Amino acid sequence: DVKVTQSSRYLVKRTGEKVFLxxxxxxxxENMFWYRQDPGLGLRLIYxxxxxxxxxKGDIPEGYSVSRExxxxxxxxxxxxxxxxxxxxxxxxxxxxxxxxETQYFGPGTRLLxx
Amino acid sequence: xxTVTQSQPEMSxxxxxxxxxxxxxxxxxxxxxxxWYKQPPSRQMILVIRQEAYKQQNATENRFSVNxxxxxxxxxLKISDSQLGDAAMYFCACLVTGANSKLTFGKGITLSVRP
Numbered sequence: 001d002v003k004v005t006q007s008s009r010y011l012v013k014r015t016g017e018k019v020f021l022x023x024x025x026x027x028x029x030e031n032m033f034w035y036r037q038d039p040g041l042g043l044r045l046i047y048x049x050x051x052x053x054x055x056x057k058g059d060i061p062e063g064y065s066v067s068r069e070x071x072x073x074x075x076x077x078x079x080x081x082x083x084x085x086x087x088x089x090x091x092x093x094x095x096x097x098x099x100x101x102e103t104q105y106f107g108p109g110t111r112l113l114x115x
Numbered sequence: 116x117x118t119v120t121q122s123q124p125e126m127s128x129x130x131x132x133x134x135x136x137x138x139x140x141x142x143x144x145x146x147x148x149x150x151w152y153k154q155p156p157s158r159q160m161i162l163v164i165r166q167e168a169y170k171q172q173n174a175t176e177n178r179f180s181v182n183x184x185x186x187x188x189x190x191x192l193k194i195s196d197s198q199l200g201d202a203a204m205y206f207c208a209c210l211v212t213g214a215n216s217k218l219t220f221g222k223g224i225t226l227s228v229r230p
Contacts, residue, residue, distance in 0.1 A: 033218075040124075042206060042222040058217065090160065092218075102148050102210055104218055106160040 003027070004107035006091055012113045019078040021110050023091030030096050032074035033104065034058075034066065037088040046089075049074055050096075081114045088112075117142035117209045121221035128197045129229050135182075136192040136224055138207030147211045149183065149190045150218070155203040163205070166190065194226075202228045 007022035025032065031050050035043040035058075045058030047066040055066050063085060067075045074093075078085055088111050092104040118141045128134035140149065151163040166174045166183050173181050178195045190209075194201055207221040 040222060043220040045217055048217070102212060102216070103150070103162060103165055105162070106152075108159045 004105050006107040006110050008110050010111050013081050014115050017081050019081050021076040023074045025093040029093035031094045033092040034076045035090045083114050086114045117219045119207055119209050119219050119221040121207055121224050123224055125225045127227045133195045138190045140188050140209045144211045150208040151192045152206045153203045197228050199228050
């Protein structure tokens with residue numbers, strides 16, 4: 001089974017802090033994604049990566065950055081956390097091709113509260 | 116860019132009955148995938164079912180099946196013999212294949228199951 005793990009289930013930070021959210025997948029997936037989930041808005045894509053050291057902006061990248069130094073790990077960085085970044089953050093990964101190509105597998109999520 | 120619409124925010128079904136969750140999408144591309152994901156309360160998002168747009172046959176997974184109407188751009192999920200464990204938020208999503216393909220989600224629908 002595909003396993004996608006996230007470093008924290010719950011996180012409380014203060015405004016202005018630098019926040020790191022880590023995601024690790026164990027299936028050698030090429031693609032990795034970061035979403036935020038807010039009530040009534042569904043999931044919105046923040047950043048994604050198709051390869052090591054490669055990143056692409058999603059729909060709402062402002063206030064965020066990412067890092068992918070190793071294939072299995074994709075980090076989301078909030079350079080200076082703000083209260084409007086309080087949200088659930090979901091990481092996902094996928095293959096390019098094959099019978100399950102393009103299907104994204106999700107981590108358990110990190111619920112971030114910025115005070 | 117593609118859009119996904121889930122117009123009903125909530126639905127309820129009696130245990131052992133059948134329920135259909137609606138989803139419409141819009142894309143100008145011909146090669147795409149459609150997905151239904153389930154997110155139980157405080158639990159991980161998991162894939163329920165996936166449909167390749169080029170396949171005319173509707174996908175089925177045990178009690179879950181879809182009604183894929185390509186011309187109408189409709190992709191509804193039917194849950195037969197509903198169980199208490201089916202209570203969750205369900206998201207419909209569309210992924211257009213190709214360079215920088217992105218998964219676009221609907222806003223989700225909360226399904227409750229009455230014992």
